[in-house]
Amino acid sequence: xxxxxxxxxVIAGAGQSGFQAAxxxxxxxxxxxxxxxxxxxxxxxxxxxxxxxxMAGKMDPDSLPLRPxxxxxxxxxxxxxxxxxxxxxxxxxAVVLASGERLPFDSLILAxxxxxxxxxxxGAELPGVCYxxxxxxxxxxxxxxxxxxxxxxxxxxxxxxxxxAIAAAQGREVVVVEAQSRVMPRVVAPVISAFFQETxxxxxxxxxxxxxxxxxxxxxxxxxxxxxxxxMYAAELVVVGIGVVPNMELAARAGLEVGNGIRVDEYLExxxxxxxxxxxxxxxxxxxxxxxxxxxSVQNGVDQARCVAATIAGKRAPYDAVPWFWTDQFDLxxxxxxxxxxxxxxxxxxxxxxxxxxxxYFREGKLLAVDSINRPGDHLVARKLLVAGVEIxxxxxxxxxxxxxxxxxxxx
Amino acid sequence: MSxxxxxxxxxVSVTYVSHNGAVREVAVPVENTVMEGAVANNIEGIVAExxxxxxxxxxxxxxxxxxxxxxxxxAENEEEMLGNTAAPRQANSRLACQLKLxxxxxxxxxxxxxxQQ
Numbered sequence: 195x196x197x198x199x200x201x202x203x204v205i206a207g208a209g210q211s212g213f214q215a216a217x218x219x220x221x222x223x224x225x226x227x228x229x230x231x232x233x234x235x236x237x238x239x240x241x242x243x244x245x246x247x248x249m250a251g252k253m254d255p256d257s258l259p260l261r262p263x264x265x266x267x268x269x270x271x272x273x274x275x276x277x278x279x280x281x282x283x284x285x286x287x288a289v290v291l292a293s294g295e296r297l298p299f300d301s302l303i304l305a306x307x308x309x310x311x312x313x314x315x316x317g318a319e320l321p322g323v324c325y326x327x328x329x330x331x332x333x334x335x336x337x338x339x340x341x342x343x344x345x346x347x348x349x350x351x352x353x354x355x356x357x358x359a360i361a362a363a364q365g366r367e368v369v370v371v372e373a374q375s376r377v378m379p380r381v382v383a384p385v386i387s388a389f390f391q392e393t394x395x396x397x398x399x400x401x402x403x404x405x406x407x408x409x410x411x412x413x414x415x416x417x418x419x420x421x422x423x424x425x426m427y428a429a430e431l432v433v434v435g436i437g438v439v440p441n442m443e444l445a446a447r448a449g450l451e452v453g454n455g456i457r458v459d460e461y462l463e464x465x466x467x468x469x470x471x472x473x474x475x476x477x478x479x480x481x482x483x484x485x486x487x488x489x490x491s492v493q494n495g496v497d498q499a500r501c502v503a504a505t506i507a508g509k510r511a512p513y514d515a516v517p518w519f520w521t522d523q524f525d526l527x528x529x530x531x532x533x534x535x536x537x538x539x540x541x542x543x544x545x546x547x548x549x550x551x552x553x554x555y556f557r558e559g560k561l562l563a564v565d566s567i568n569r570p571g572d573h574l575v576a577r578k579l580l581v582a583g584v585e586i587x588x589x590x591x592x593x594x595x596x597x598x599x600x601x602x603x604x605x606x
Numbered sequence: 607m608s609x610x611x612x613x614x615x616x617x618v619s620v621t622y623v624s625h626n627g628a629v630r631e632v633a634v635p636v637e638n639t640v641m642e643g644a645v646a647n648n649i650e651g652i653v654a655e656x657x658x659x660x661x662x663x664x665x666x667x668x669x670x671x672x673x674x675x676x677x678x679x680x681a682e683n684e685e686e687m688l689g690n691t692a693a694p695r696q697a698n699s700r701l702a703c704q705l706k707l708x709x710x711x712x713x714x715x716x717x718x719x720x721x722q723q
Contacts, residue, residue: 240657254635257642257658265648496655520661527683529661550682571686574663599689 200226201298203506204289206279206444207305208232210241211473211495213260215303216271218503229297230266231274231289234328237263242492244332245356246522250363251336258329282448284466301468301506304445304456305499308438308474308490313348317410323432326353335433342366342430346419348407350377352521353435355390358399359523361431368399369427371419375403381519381530382565383540383553389567393524402427440475440488453477455488460512462502470505472498482517482533482562482580493518516580518573525549529573532563532580541592544569552576554591561586575602582606618712622649625720634707640716641665641702651718658703660684664722665702666691670715674698677705693719 203219205212208230216230232238239258247253266273274291281290288298310325312318324335335357339345345361347354350372361368370377376387377394391401402421409420410432419427440455450464451457455477462470462478471478473495480487497515504511519530526549537555544551552566552573561584564576575598579586584605590596617633620643634643644652644665653664660683669677677700680688684704688695702716 242657242659246659254638254642256635257638257646260645260657261648262646268648492656520656520659522659527660568683569686570660570683571689574687574690 201287201300202227202229203301203303204297204299205230205303205305206289207307207441207473207475208234208238208273208275209305209307209473209495210238210260210492211307211499212303212305213238214496214499215305215472215503216266216269217261218500219506220269220271222503222507222509224503224507226300227272228270229272229274229299231277231279231291233276233278234330235276236329237261237266237273237275239329241327244329245326245353245360248329249332249336249357250360279444282444282450282469284448284450284469287468299468301470303499303502304464304469304471304475305473305495306441306444306456306471306475308440310434311437311439313407313410313434313436315407315409317412317416320410320412320416321414322412322416322430323410323434325434326357327438335431338431339364339366344427344429345369345431345433346371346407346427346429347433347435348419349435349437350374350401350403351380351435351437352378352519354433355394355523356521357433357435358394359397362394362397362399363524369402369419369429370394370399371402371405371407371421373404373406377401381534382528383534383537383555385540385542385546386528386553386565386567389546390523390526390528393526397524438474438490440477442475445471445475454486457486460514461505461510462498462513463505470502472502478513480517480533481514484536487533489517491517491519516577518577525568527568527570529566529570530563531566531573531576532561534563534565537562539588541588543572543591543594554588556588559587561591572598575599578602578606616709618707618709618714620707620711621713621715622647622651623715623717624651625718636707636709638707639703640667640705640707640714643707644702649718651722652702653722654703655723656703660687660701660703663687663691663701666693666695666719666722667700667702667705667716668696668719669698669700669705670717671698673711673714676708676710680704691719692721692723 344367442452456471534555539556541554550568555563566573615635632647656662
């Protein structure tokens with residue numbers, strides 16, 4: 195589509211989703227102006243390694259950017275880093291920056307992401323109480339970790355466990371505080387929670403379940419974490435990983451519908467024509483969730499960016515991608531395909547003792563999701579099964595002699 | 607850009623050949639992967655959706671036969687991913703994110719397949 199001479203596309207947010215939208219607009223043949231606006235000072239970079247190889251010091255920091263600076267020039271993508279959008283004029287088709295500058299658009303893509311949920315207990319503002327989302331925050335944690343002997347991690351989700359694995363591997367004393375009775379409670383079956391807990395404990399990580407932090411204390415910086423069960427842990431570093439909240443205030447101020455994120459339809463378009471929302475901030479209809487969902491993942495951001503880019507380039511199609519996620523902890527790679535919430539049957543394929551197995555989740559006999567530990571082949575096949583809606587039974591999933599790949603190919 | 611390291615690095619030459627024959631020779635720092643070298647130099651044909659986590663099988667390459675013996679062997683995870691690439695697997699198929707560059711690999715030549723997804 196020829197967009198020359200027009201106002202073009204403005205992308206609000208330069209994370210993985212915003213970057214991908216700009217990238218895919220060009221690969222889809224969109225030729226008009228593209229402006230990518232982000233409030234961090236850095237060119238768009240990958241977030242997953244921040245709690246994995248980058249945090250562990252196993253990655254060249256220069257490999258963090260999604261593309262080199264030269265890419266944007268060559269692709270005629272205008273980068274506006276360190277800038278914030280203050281307002282959207284939905285009728286006037288323009289955004290207004292904090293500086294007062296007004297940028298007109300034909301299409302606006304809101305990729306504003308999410309921000310960390312903050313701890314609000316007494317002492318939460320002490321130095322040494324850290325959060326992880328940006329690279330600057332990751333570097334701050336690295337520096338604290340270097341000098342710390344004891345680390346308390348609040349939240350037993352992906353971020354908390356990835357941080358726990360890195361800190362434990364570096365010889366730190368680590369305690370993970372989790373409000374529920376097992377790790378990753380909202381995303382995986384108990385069999386996987388138990389397996390990951392055992393692995394962490396074998397490497398020295400301790401857990402405080404059914405507990406919350408009630409107060410953090412320290413003089414110049416954090417020294418102690420007090421828990422609701424009356425226990426107390428000394429720590430030179432506290433990392434808080436208790437979830438995120440979507441950045442939707444800009445959309446709300448513009449009169450766009452918001453709820454658990456910015457409300458969009460199956461084309462990821464808001465109630466205002468030509469204004470879209472993608473990634474962590476998008477509250478969208480998702481058939482794998484059986485309703486409206488807001489999904490925080492690289493896959494969701496990337497695939498939604500591609501979908502909207504195709505629409506803007508004239509190839510309109512609804513969003514319909516299988517959700518997938520991954521986490522790396524010690525020598526374990528956990529890969530998740532589909533959304534397992536609401537399952538009524540769990541089938542294990544392989545032996546947990548072998549440290550390579552998959553868990554299949556069913557509801558009323560229908561496959562919902564597959565979580566794989568060190569079995570990437572199962573994961574890739576699961577994505578194919580789920581996207582095509584291929585029916586397999588629990589008995590087949592649990593039978594090591596049953597060939598999933600053949601089923602995926604022959605039953606579609 | 608304050609934190610991205612600026613110190614000079616030792617590099618090796620890597621040549622990326624696209625399926626339609628376009629050739630690009632670039633310098634890539636030792637210890638970086640063939641995937642990272644492609645991304646940093648805007649090489650088309652390597653998608654690297656997961657950023658090198660051996661998650662997505664979208665950085666599939668065919669390695670020049672002369673270098674096959676000098677590569678780290680295929681690990682279990684990579685082996686499984688190679689069974690699920692978009693373009694057909696060949697005897698010289700590898701995932702670029704798993705190929706860490708060493709000085710011995712100077713002059714490495716890889717060909718990207720017609721499709722990754």
